[in-house]
Amino acid sequence: MFSAYTGSRLKENQDFWGEYWAAGPLTSMVDGFESNYRGELRERWLQFFSVFPASARLLDIGTGNGAIAMLAAEYSRSEQRDFELHGADLALIDPRRSLKEKAELVDSITFHSAAAAEDLPFEDRWFDGVSGQYALEYTRHKDALAELWRVLKPGGRACFVMHDHGSEVLRRGREQLRQIKLIEELKFYDAVDALIGQIGLMNEGRATAGNEEAEKRRHQVNEIAASLGAEASSSFSPESLRLAMGFGSRALEVLGPKGMASAREQTARGRKELAGARLRYEDLVRAAGPAGQSQAIVALAQKQGFVDLVLEPVKHDSNVLIGQQLTMLRPREG
Numbered sequence: 001m002f003s004a005y006t007g008s009r010l011k012e013n014q015d016f017w018g019e020y021w022a023a024g025p026l027t028s029m030v031d032g033f034e035s036n037y038r039g040e041l042r043e044r045w046l047q048f049f050s051v052f053p054a055s056a057r058l059l060d061i062g063t064g065n066g067a068i069a070m071l072a073a074e075y076s077r078s079e080q081r082d083f084e085l086h087g088a089d090l091a092l093i094d095p096r097r098s099l100k101e102k103a104e105l106v107d108s109i110t111f112h113s114a115a116a117a118e119d120l121p122f123e124d125r126w127f128d129g130v131s132g133q134y135a136l137e138y139t140r141h142k143d144a145l146a147e148l149w150r151v152l153k154p155g156g157r158a159c160f161v162m163h164d165h166g167s168e169v170l171r172r173g174r175e176q177l178r179q180i181k182l183i184e185e186l187k188f189y190d191a192v193d194a195l196i197g198q199i200g201l202m203n204e205g206r207a208t209a210g211n212e213e214a215e216k217r218r219h220q221v222n223e224i225a226a227s228l229g230a231e232a233s234s235s236f237s238p239e240s241l242r243l244a245m246g247f248g249s250r251a252l253e254v255l256g257p258k259g260m261a262s263a264r265e266q267t268a269r270g271r272k273e274l275a276g277a278r279l280r281y282e283d284l285v286r287a288a289g290p291a292g293q294s295q296a297i298v299a300l301a302q303k304q305g306f307v308d309l310v311l312e313p314v315k316h317d318s319n320v321l322i323g324q325q326l327t328m329l330r331p332r333e334g
């Protein structure tokens with residue numbers, strides 16, 4: 001049963017994350033991190049896991065398909081530890097089903113679906129450590145920090161890599177949003193669907209080849225595709241444009257051999273993927289907040305009682321900023 005709190009948050013905006021994870025990506029940043037996080041980011045996580053004793057109990061919040069929990073599982077295995085690993089997410093997640101090819105690692109983690117960081121289904125003082133990659137900033141910060149304090153043992157440590165307003169991830173995210181809005185404004189899929197309808201009529205002999213309406217629709221699709229193509233060639237990150245045009249051209253390719261229903265299936269898939277991506281990018285921009293948000297989270301954590309707070313920029317290939325790492329400790333008592 002969901003708690004009232006988690007239930008209302010789930011309804012608000014979480015379906016799109018659940019759908020994303022069900023499709024099987026390992027991380028939320030598929031570009032460059034297809035087989036889990038690597039480079040400096042991975043090293044920072046391994047460094048965090050190295051401070052825990054062999055039988056530590058660890059929780060990864062906002063876990064998605066469990067990328068960070070899996071890094072912990074790999075570390076535990078290679079360093080002869082015996083970590084007890086948990087991954088929790090507000091969205092409906094089921095990595096056992098969506099990541100079948102990683103079954104062995106996934107099976108070493110207990111996943112908790114529909115578990116908000118602000119309302120965790122665990123006893124007080126249960127964990128030696130808590131992690132979150134692009135997770136804490138998505139929550140209601142003050143409530144989540146209070147809850148993390150509650151579930152951490154005194155002496156327990158937490159580590160979060162958070163989005164930064166000025167990072168490359170945000171620059172790309174804003175660019176994807178701009179592209180998705182453009183595709184919607186130009187009504188690309190409406191135009192492709194209208195053309196499919198005209199070609200379908202001609203194929204069925206219900207309209208004459210090259211009739212005026214069909215030519216008008218073809219012209220419209222070509223014009224929109226030319227605008228999107230021009231945008232794609234001048235963009236530093238044209239993924240959403242490419243994705244949209246890919247579905248559009250596949251729709252027209254399958255129309256001849258497979259018919260109208262198959263062609264429209266492609267445009268429907270394109271619309272759905274773009275709608276999901278739009279919600280995720282909007283969530284990204286909202287979560288990253290204004291410049292200086294990470295410092296504000298540090299101040300809240302301090303107020304909560306956490307100590308040894310360290311905030312450091314995280315860089316990736318070619319020294320590109322991809323977030324801010326916060327580490328902190330719930331002090332021992334007495």
Ligand SMILES: C[S@@+](CC[C@H](N)C(=O)[O-])C[C@H]1O[C@@H](n2cnc3c(N)ncnc32)[C@H](O)[C@@H]1O
Binds near residue numbers: 088115
């Ligand atoms: C950007 S994804 C990161 C997922 C994963 N940590 C990774 O790096 O691939 C953010 C995740 O946080 C989850 N989330 C958002 N708000 C949350 C909350 N209040 N409590 C727990 N999880 C939350 C979303 O459902 C989503 O799966």
